[in-house]
Structures are given as C-alpha cells and as structure tokens.
Amino acid sequence: MDYAASTFAKIPKSALQKLSICSNTNLRRCLGLIRSTPTHVIYHMAAEMPTSYRIEMATAKEIIKCIAYNLPMKKIIITDKLSKNTSYYKIYQKYKLIFYNIATINTKKQSLRKIVTDDNFFKNTAKNKECNKNIINTILKEKIHLLESQQFELIFTDGSIKDNIMGAAFIHEKSNTTKSFYSNKKVASMTAELIAIQKAVEFAIIQNFKKIAILTDSLSSIFAIKNEESNNHIVQEIIEIINASNLDKIEIHYIPAHKNINQNEKADEAAKNANQNGERIRIPWTIKDAIKEIENKIRKEWETEYKGKITNKGKDYGQIYPEIIKKPWFQKKNTKLESRDIKVINRILSNHTFCKDTLNKMNIYDDNSCETCNTIENTNHILFHCNKYANIRSKYPLLQNHTTLIDIQKKYGDKMYNTITSFLKQCKLEL
Template identity: 20%
Template sequence: MRCLVGSEWGAERKALKSIYTGLIRSVFDYGSIVFGSASETLLKKLDSIQYQALRLCTGAVRTTPTSAFLIEMGEMPLNLRRLQLKSNYWCNLKGHDGNHPCQDILKSSWEKEKKKLNSFGWEIENVIKDFGLSDINISQTVPLSTVYPSLFHNNVVDLTLLEKRKGENISDPYLVQSYLDSKYYGYVQVFTDASKNSNSSNGVIVCSDSSSSLYSLKNNHAISRPDLLLEIQLITYRIQAMGLLVIFTWIPSHIGIRGNELADKYAKQASKYSDIDILVPFSREEIKSIIKQKVKERWQRQWEEDRTGRWLYSIQRKVGAMRRTGQNRKEETVISRLRFGHTRLNSNLFKIGKHRTGSCDFCGQEETVKHVLLFCTKYSDYLLK
C-alpha cells in the first residue's frame, strides 16, 4: 500500500480500502473464531497492522487517534469484527440439525461452570444473550424438499406493470384494476392476505407489491429466504396438480386498489395481535442483519465514550460508512487531517518534540486547526474573502 501513495499523490482511498479489505482484512477474518481467544497482547499486533493500513488510506499523521481514522474509513475495530463473525457462525450452526459435528461446542458441559475461558464455545452464549437472540427461531440452513425439485413447474410471474412503472404513470388504480380484470378475467384475485371468493375460476392471480419476492419466484432462487421459496413452490405444485393455474403479478402499492388496501389493513391489524398463529422462523440473513446492527451499536457506544478523537466527534457523531470523497489524494489528505484535528501545525509538532512551544508564531496562541480557521489574525484577509 505504501508503494501506491505519497503525501501529495497516489490512489484514491476507496481503492486503497479495497486492497486492505481484500488482501489484509480477509487474512484477519480467516480462522478468527479460533484464534479470537488469544491474549490481548497478540491480538493487538493485528490491530497495529489495521491502523497502519487505514492511516495510509487517509493520509493521517502519526499523532492521529486510531478511533478517528476508523470512523473516517467506516471500518470497525477488529475486536468488534471478530465478535460479528463469531455471532454469524453461531447463526449458521443453529440453522443445522443436531447431527452437525460442530453443534457439540454449543452444548453445556461441567467445564463451563468451572472455567472462564474466552473461546467460542464458552463465550458465544453470553454474547447471544446480550443481543437478545437466545430464544429466537432460525430457519434451516439447507431446506429439503419432499418433492423432487425437477417436478416443480416454472412460476408464471407477470412484471408488465413493474416495467411500465419506469416509463409510464400507473398511479391510477382504475387502470391497474382494468389491466387485472381484462387480462385475468375469471381468475380469483388474491392480494397478499386478502382474497375475493368466486364459485368458479380459471385460476388464481396473486397480486403483490414486493418486486424482490416476485423476482425470487421467477428465478427460483432466493438468498435471504430459501425456505419460504421452497414452501411456496410446494404449495403451487399441489395447486397446479389439481388443474388450477397460479400466476403472480406485481402491482403498485398505496394507490387505492381495493384488494391491496384490504391486505394492508389486515396486515396492520395482525401485527397488533399478542398471539401468533403461525410461527415463521427467522432466516440466517435476517439474524445476521440483527447481529450487524447490534455490533454497530456497540461501536457507536465506544465512539461516544472514547476520550480521544473528540475533534472529529464534534463533526461526525455517527459510525458507519466511509465518508464520500471526490478530490485527489492531496486534497483528501488535507481534508482528513483538518477533520481529525491532527496536522503539521505547531500544536501537533510540539507533541512529537518538533516545536518548542506549540504556539502560533504570529499571535502567540496555541496553533490548532480551530485557531487557524477561526481566530488567527494572520489569516483574517482570507476569512474576509
């Protein structure tokens, strides 16, 4: 990474971060569930490598607090990343049955009561309890079908209205309803949770405002909820085996279509019920999203309670993504240093023994970023301009 940057030239920080995440952080991640129980002294050696890489990305001077350029680059501390990875692994294990060979490490043992170790099997229960996920139901990692998948029919998904939305105005509920009535005359129209009964029909048209769900049905592939996709495929297989045709179509939401409005109404009513009739387990992706948010909250608390990097904290209080950039290397380096409050001004040079007093040579006050930008009379002409 040092070969790619200088103080005034070099690759942009987005490219440098990609190099860090692809070639350096990926090595840290591998096996972190195992070596995460190592001593703090050993783990800090990895932290120092992360700090060096991110310091090169930002162009920060050596006196810059590590917490500051972690926030600037949107990169969480390694200890929190290891926490997230081990929690994700727990989630993967819970999605398997009891025959999985690694399930044993989650079971109780007398050693856990006698010893206080930092290894995965000992620690993960407390972590998950803190996250409030102890009693949560997780769907199967690999859902198995009772019917050969080759027997499934390809789902018929009509995305005509979704494609029209990009070029035409389809906010008129009359036009949408006319399209459904004319093209699917005689079909039972099902709007998510609400349906209209009929004595005879040619089939069923399921109207949904979830384009992502329809694309999953059309492509027979779902990353977040493969278990629900399989369940829908089994249901449609049984319906079609009885000679009925099931078609899925997209419709715009909240434009006054009666069936859709009823579905929204009943869904809101059901969300207030204390009793749950059908227990739908969470998918791994949903649990990992919750874990990610919980870890981010811990990072946020660390940033709020940290005693260093307070100048950047006054500018950016929330942790998260890397700051957007658009300038060249030299300009971004200057901006980052101003945001950090650590530059080559006299106050910082004094800390590393390269200035006698740390005061401004012009007015005698401590030469900080705030002083130069707002108060120093040496630059008053520039401020007026």
C-alpha cells in the same frame, strides 16, 4: 481481515493487539490520518467496527451457517458439547437465543413448475417515473381483467415493519376476506412480504382454489422466489407448499406501491395494524435476519464504547459525530472531492492535522505558536482566525462568519468541505 477470523475470537490479548495494530495502521493510511488520531475516531470515520467486534461477527456468521445448513458441526454446537476454550463456545453462549431459532435450509434444488412470476408491471407501456396514478390504475385494470378472464383468484398481499413489529396481510376481495399476522421479531421488510405471500397461498389451498394470482408490491420477494437456489427458508416453504398442493397454477405479479391502488392500500393498512387486529405468529430466523440481528447487537456494543471514548479523546469529533454511522461521509452521492482533498478533510474532522499544535503534542515541533498571531496554531485558528490568511478568507463568507469547525459543520454539514479545500488550496496549505 475476516478470513478465518472465527479462530481469533478467543486469542490472547497480545495477539489480538497485533491484529488490531495492523488493521489500525491500514485504515489510518487509507483515510489519510496521522498517527496521533484516536483509534475509535479512525474506525468511526471508516464506518467500520474495531477488530474484536469484526472477529465476533465473523464467528457468529459461521455458526449461523452451520446451523442453517445442518452441517456436522451443528450437533456439537446445539448440544453444548463445545470446548469452553473455543471461539465458537464464547459466541454461541452470547447469542444462544438467536442461534436456537434459526430455520434449517433445504439444499435440494426446488421445482418452480407451478409458479409463474411477473416483475414487469409497466412492460412497454411506460416507465414507472413517467406514469401518474391514473395510468397505473388503467394498467392494473387491464391486468386484473386478463387474469379474471383466465379464471384466476386474485389475492393482494403486503408486509410492513413498524416500530420493530412485523406485520403481514392479504386481501381476497371476492370472498371479502382480509387476514393479518404479526410478530415482535425484528426482521427485514422482505421477510414480512414473504410471510404475506405464504399466508395467501395457505388460504388459497384451504379454499380449494385451482389457479391464483398474487399481486405484491415487493420486487425483492419475487426475485427471491424466482431463485431456485434461494437460502431463504420462507421461500423454500412457499414452493414446497405449492408443489404439494392441488393448485394447478400460481402467478405472482408485481404492482407499484403507494400509487393509489385501492386493494394494495387496504393490504398495506391491514399489515400496519396487524399487531392490533391480526394473529400473532412465530417466525424462525432466516440466515440474513439472524446475521442482521447479531450485527445490530454488536454495533450497539461498539456505539456504547465509542460514546464512552469521545468524552475523553476526540471530543471535537464526537460533537460532530455523536453516534456511529453506516457509511463514511465521503461515500455519499453528493461528494465530489478528489482523494487528496478527502484526506485533508478527514484530518480536519479528526482535529489531528499538520498544524503546529498537533505536531507539538507529537514532539515534532518545540513550539505550538502561530508566527503571525502569537497564539496557538490549531486547525480552527488557521481556518477562521489567522491574520496571515485574512485577505483570502475575505472571499469566503462561510469562514468569516463562524469561529469553529463544529459551528460551521452543524449548520452546513458536508456542504462546507468544498469551501474549506478551496480556501486551503489558495493559501497553499495542506493540513
């Protein structure tokens, strides 16, 4: 669906509708939903954005890469020479403030000759989960003693994201130096950690240190620096600064977070309070941060649309899920239902099942009445009230003590799904 999607961002509504129908149909089948299910419910349940938003996102990604990798198209984009009839023009104008501030990526492979990374704090001593704080501090003392005996200057770093404010800090205990930095830009935690490392390196160069050891609790930052083909501009800047400096050697060591390591805790505190005591800095967008920022904006648009639609269609589903979700309920770790059962629950949640009430609205049945109870046969009636299944229901207190799906879902959440599928199997029903 996303292949060449950027060419679709400005297609006629009739063509977009055909693409949407194709996407709607496939999603509905995968989820086991029936054709009367509202479209916004289908996309919400799948934790996907509707077609128009996905096309917009795909176009934005292409523009970001054109700018970051300095592709020939970049000059046309940033000088506003795009035709107004193109999809690129529409998306560029919408997110211009983000596109303006994307860092350029160096595509040349960089040398890590001066850099040594160590991502294994515990080595053969013990595993992280088996270690208490005393053992961790003992390992750390040994590490510090070894590094100091080799004439390394030790700098502890940390990053923080708090209330959408990025904070970064480093501590050099020997000179009693604590420096912190902040930005109001919404970025990933790894970006904050990398900024802290970068500032620590810059400090070491100013101090004319020859050998430094940076101790960080960010494994993702270490892995990013180890990657010689990283497309993160901060990583590239760190390596360039080191290679161009008088530093003889730099080692970057992983240390566990929140394990009562005094220096790490101080760096963490400094990073969290950076917006009060630190220096404000400007950070160009990394590729990942720029993509995430635009995705968040698009998702907010989709959420606004979804919230507006559930007031009209899919009201019951909207009461269970008033906001958009990042992951479908059936992808959670504790979900142990078979595919067929998941599809049954999906139909029940959507309130569009194979009950008489739904089928009557689809003009498949002429009557929507329950043959036993002479009342409307909807999903709630079958699960909680129908006398035909009273004996079986008596084995399930969860179903006896509630009157609607909304009530039971709000109280028990996903835990109730096993009970419902078990009840339906005993009743030999497939809603």
